[in-house]
Amino acid sequence: MNGQGNNVPLGITLMILTTMVFGGQDALSRHLAEEYNVLMVVMIRYWFFAAFVIALAARSRGGLRGAVRTAQPWLQILRGVLLVGEICVAILAFVLLGLVESTAVFISYPLLIAALSGPLLGEHVGWRRWVAIGVGFAGVMIILQPGRGVFDPAALVPLLAAFMFAVYGLLTRYVARKDRAATSFFYTGVSGAVVITLIGLWFWEPMTAADWGWMLLLCITGVTGHWLLIRCYEVAEASAVQPFAYFQLMFSSLMGIWIFGDVLRMGVVVGAALIVAAGLFTLWRERVKG
Template identity: 75%
Template structure:
């Protein structure tokens, strides 16, 4: 296949921007609902057990997807970098646990306000981890985003809550996970990385979560079922989104998850939005959007 043919195929795959944006908006809403369900269940039951059951459904989903592709499970599992793939899966499982703990302590609004900085952490770490060039404009945007995080955390205030650092830790973990995903993607297909993510996380959470098993009432089993469905649906929508549209066009709309999570946190859990959280989150989002814009400009210049 010629280079021109490859470009034409890529264009054909990524030319439906309106559909991609629509799918991303729906995806962020589904993930926000998932976070609300996780917040409720984790306030009633151990986080490890909740994440374990969620991963069972996630693993079933990725295995079902793998079976549908050419070569089946064997092809999906084939990798030349199993250690990195396993580490990725373990890191994501740990990040989910940390973030859900943040939901129960800080609520959806403040947790997501801080977590929103993870794309900036990806941009900052892409240089040392992936060897990508990070220009002064992106470093300036990263600095602005970091100021936004400080405004939210208020580390110099007497009322500073150390628990506010928890979603920042989750953001750092997710950023490293994203960078490792990009790194292993140089050799492995998306289906392979997705397979290892689900299966590794499921094995790890089963080994951990079974120790924290506790009875669940019928109504909460229904909520757990909804949690599993939203998790699977969200991941499927995200995959579909990146299949129909280029990432640089749809990624800015991922910030809507913060908006949806805030709406759910306020309406369902009685949370409030403090002025410093709103202003800090606005700075982080603005810095993130600028970073994505610079990425797109650089991509066009190549």
Template identity: 70%
Template sequence: MSVTQNTKLGIWLMVGTTLIFAVQDGLSRHLAGTYNVWMVVMLRYWFFAAFVIALVSRSPGGIRAAVRSRMPKLQMLRGVLLALEICVMVLAFIALGLVESHAVFATYPLLIAALSGPILGETVGWRRWLAIGVGFVGVVVILQPGYGVFRVEALIPLAAALMFALYGLLTRYVARTDAAMVSFFWTGTTGAVVMTAIGIWHFEPMTPGDMGWMALLCMTAALSHWCLIRAYEVAEASAIQPLAYLQLPFATLIGLFVFGEELRLNVAMGAGIVVAAGLFTLWRQHVKSKRPV
């Protein structure tokens, strides 16, 4: 069944997705400040896996079709990468806060562009390489390695960005043979299995109030992915992908006004450089995709 294209709806769905993702990060930061990160992510994945299974079971072919991947090992690797990336990013929220963590994490589109050549065999032109270089100048501005004492914690969100970039590239690679619902199913179920194997050893009781926050985190996880799926159903990726950067200002506002974090000038300037470079690489990729083969 074909879905009618509606770019305006897709844009609003993407805006909503980034806002929910930012709220999700705030909830994760709050809960992981009290409870073990592995347990928090495990509970989140339990709900997410249940949502994935329910959604896939209603799609054509159901679960039986979703299980049949032509690249099961790569699908499992994707699921493991995403689950561990979420854990690393939550650790970054605790160590650095939402503002600085997201400022560094915004480099992931640049990492995708840089690694698309060796992993996917794509050609990266000199303009995109220049943008990648400029983007990492922005990272240097954020980290200020020559000013005072360099914070090793700043490498945590950079590691998360690298993991997410690899996850994104593998997603594009398996999309050559597997349908989107197949990848979605493997992402949720593999992540739930991995996080259960780790998180079950770190289980600790939660207060009734925090159980409510945990339930809200689980619901936002499901809602954000539903909005994201719908956004890509009704609009072209090239039209809405740049809006993913809205998660940075949304998370920054939550960090500033909810957690009392500080937005330092170098972080704002560096994040601006990184985002501008990332948007340029997305635009160049869009231009290249429109060229006749």
């Protein structure tokens, strides 16, 4: 933690601020994606993100040359491509299902990471964590309601986003065995920006002056959110602040209800409660084992 100690209260404050910013980012992404092509929206957002990543890398130990150096370039590029693809899928989910239900399903990703850490990383997953994973999966099923009438395939979109983000998280953990965090962060932004630009330019649409303002705000929230998250992990241990990441569910849901008129179903409340409880238990088990 860069020798700054373990200031848990400050870390928690920064994490809650991060979730507030990301909640606003979700609302801005949904607004713009309802008016313009998702790929174009993500492409412009990634231009700012890549500039932020390059600036950070230039200031890190070893500079840009040190950040670029990696023994596993293809895995690093795959991570970047996977994340930008996940962001596109997640924004599509916001448009199709709304912020409330999409975010409620997406927060199952820590449980997917726990479930996949065994087959993909060879980590041991005990019976307690498998029970938690099962409880969280039951929560997802309560939200999606697959047995009620005609099942809407769009309900699987946020689950796909959660799966993609879980694989991204596991790949990040894997490459960390050989690469520095600065290297992983550099490839996350730059490789994602290159790929989404090659695709997104084909879907360019003229934007109104007002929406360029919203786009600028989206880019600023993206950079601000990542900066806050980095600072959060610099001042406090991840295990102490990670449970507060679930505040994003509350902030995104409030944005969805207040701005877009999303409806909060009882099934979503119950399902999300199960997912959060299972996720917190999984985090607690990881801390105990650590």
